[in-house]
Every structure is written in structure tokens, then in C-alpha cells.
Amino acid sequence: MIKVLTIAGSDSSGGAGIQADLKTFSALGTYGMSVITAVTAQNTRGVSSVRELDPEIIREQISAIFEDIQVDAVKIGMVFNTTIIDSIAEILLKHRIKNIVVDPVMVSTSGYTLLQPQAREALIRELFPLAEVVTPNLWEAEVITGEKISTLPAMEKAAMTISLLGSKNVVVKGGHLEGDAVDVLYNGKSFRHFFSDRVSTPHTHGTGCTFSSAIAAFLAKGCPVEEAVAGAKEYINGAIAHAFPLGQGVGPIHHFYQFYKA
Numbered sequence: 001m002i003k004v005l006t007i008a009g010s011d012s013s014g015g016a017g018i019q020a021d022l023k024t025f026s027a028l029g030t031y032g033m034s035v036i037t038a039v040t041a042q043n044t045r046g047v048s049s050v051r052e053l054d055p056e057i058i059r060e061q062i063s064a065i066f067e068d069i070q071v072d073a074v075k076i077g078m079v080f081n082t083t084i085i086d087s088i089a090e091i092l093l094k095h096r097i098k099n100i101v102v103d104p105v106m107v108s109t110s111g112y113t114l115l116q117p118q119a120r121e122a123l124i125r126e127l128f129p130l131a132e133v134v135t136p137n138l139w140e141a142e143v144i145t146g147e148k149i150s151t152l153p154a155m156e157k158a159a160m161t162i163s164l165l166g167s168k169n170v171v172v173k174g175g176h177l178e179g180d181a182v183d184v185l186y187n188g189k190s191f192r193h194f195f196s197d198r199v200s201t202p203h204t205h206g207t208g209c210t211f212s213s214a215i216a217a218f219l220a221k222g223c224p225v226e227e228a229v230a231g232a233k234e235y236i237n238g239a240i241a242h243a244f245p246l247g248q249g250v251g252p253i254h255h256f257y258q259f260y261k262a
């Protein structure tokens with residue numbers, strides 16, 4: 001059995017965060033485990049409240065897993081503050097964990113803070129160098145590089161700049177671009193573009209969490225990075241194509257193993 005761990009926040013409405021990650025791991029035929037960093041009160045209209053967990057219990061959750069189970073890949077999502085980041089980095093380093101995917105979650109789509117702004121530097125300095133892949137969206141890439149990004153060449157330039165911060169591979173996601181949904185992978189030497197038609201739906205809650213979890217699941221299965229990103233792109237596209245209305249706001253994408261053929 002292939003085993004994948006997510007270290008992230010809980011989304012009570014089940015569309016993003018830990019819940020999206022575990023659904024993705026299952027749909028891709030892997031065994032999912034979770035370390036919860038924070039609990040959000042959240043629905044399809046947005047996040048109304050966040051409580052981070054004590055770093056001690058976060059450390060204990062991670063240790064409980066690593067002391068007992070061989071983990072094939074780790075996805076890191078919402079980490080909220082500097083002390084949580086310090087704890088996660090320390091344990092991942094101690095256990096020499098490979099196949100780490102860092103999704104630098106900063107704010108929710110509705111604008112709620114999921115990473116304290118003063119913790120951005122620690123996230124970049126401590127977690128990026130441990131990552132096989134980091135997956136910023138356009139806005140996160142702008143925050144990290146300090147440059148406006150609205151074209152494919154600007155995404156490539158941002159991917160190069162971000163790769164200097166220590167991650168082996170960078171995927172700048174173009175879900176918020178105009179036109180096709182194109183993602184740019186940079187491996188420190190060359191670029192690869194992953195194109196898909198934009199699915200016309202308002203229901204995209206959880207796309208970012210799902211995409212990074214799918215990359216982690218494919219890395220865990222032994223895929224090289226390019227193949228893992230291609231697999232994740234195909235998976236996210238199917239999940240968005242099957243998105244559905246839920247509640248009164250932005251509905252979730254659908255994790256359904258039968259539409260995934262591999």
C-alpha cells in the first residue's frame with residue numbers, strides 16, 4: 001500500500017484542506033493520513049473563524065506517524081504561524097522525509113488569512129528547501145517574488161525566482177489566469193507547460209489543495225516529477241468537470257475514482 005500524509009488545516013465544509021487532501025489520496029488509490037494544524041469554520045461562502053492547534057500536539061501527531069509508519073510522500077498545506085512551521089520543519093528534517101510537496105497557502109479565496117503575514121518568511125526559508133515541489137498560485141507567486149504576474153512569460157520568470165529559494169521544482173498555477181488553465185513547471189533547468197481548457201464552472205472550492213495532494217500521491221507511487229504533475233493536472237481537470245453546487249456559495253470539486261483511469 002502506498003502511504004501519503006497531509007499536514008494541513010481542516011475545512012468544516014469538506015471542500016478544501018485536510019478533507020480535500022484525504023479524498024484525493026483515496027481516489028488515487030493511496031492510503032491517506034492527516035496531521036491537523038488548524039481548524040477553520042468554513043462553508044461554501046467563506047471562512048468565518050480559525051483556531052490553530054498547539055505546536056506540541058502538531059509535533060506529537062507527526063512523530064506518532066513517523067515513529068511507526070513508512071510514509072511515501074507528504075503534502076503540506078495551511079500552516080498558519082511561525083511556531084507551527086518551526087515544529088514541522090524540525091521533524092521533517094529529523095526523519096529525512098522525501099517527496100514533500102509544499103502548497104504555500106496564504107489566504108482563502110474569500111480573503112480570510114490562513115497564514116499570518118509575519119510567518120511568510122519562515123514558510124519560505126524553512127519549508128521550501130525541504131520540498132520536492134512547491135505549488136504557488138498566481139497571487140502567492142506575486143507575494144513571494146514581489147512582481148506582478150499576468151502572462152505566461154511572467155509565470156516562467158516567477159518560477160525561476162522561486163526555485164532559487166530552495167525547492168527542487170516549482171509549479172506556478174494558472175487557475176486564476178484569463179483563458180486556458182495553464183500551469184508552469186520549472187525544475188531548475190527547463191520549463192514544461194501543462195495546458196487544459198478552462199472548465200466553465202463557479203464551483204472550484206478546493207482546487208489548489210487537491211492539485212498539490214494529487215502531485216504528492218503520484219510522487220508516492222514513484223512517478224518522476226513531470227509525470228506526477230501531468231497526472232495531477234488530469235485529475236484536477238476531471239474533478240473540476242464534475243464539480244457541483246453545494247450550499248449558497250462556491251461549491252466543491254468532485255473526487256470520484258471512476259473518472260480517473262490510471
Ligand SMILES: Nc1ncnc2c1ncn2[C@@H]1O[C@H](COP(=O)(O)OP(=O)(O)OP(=O)(O)O)[C@@H](O)[C@H]1O
Nearest residue numbers: 137173174175176181198199206207208209211236
Ligand atoms: N476553471 C478551471 N478549469 C480548469 N482547470 C482549472 C480551473 N481552475 C483552476 N484550474 C486548475 O486547478 C489547479 C489549481 O489551480 P488554482 O490556480 O485554482 O489554485 P489555487 O488558487 O491555489 O486554488 P484555491 O482557489 O483552491 O486556493 C491548477 O492545475 C489550475 O490550472
Ligand SMILES: Cc1ncc(CO)c(N)n1
Nearest residue numbers: 009010011016017078108
Ligand atoms: C483549511 C483550508 N486550507 C486551504 C484552503 C485554501 O483553499 C482553505 N480554504 N481551507
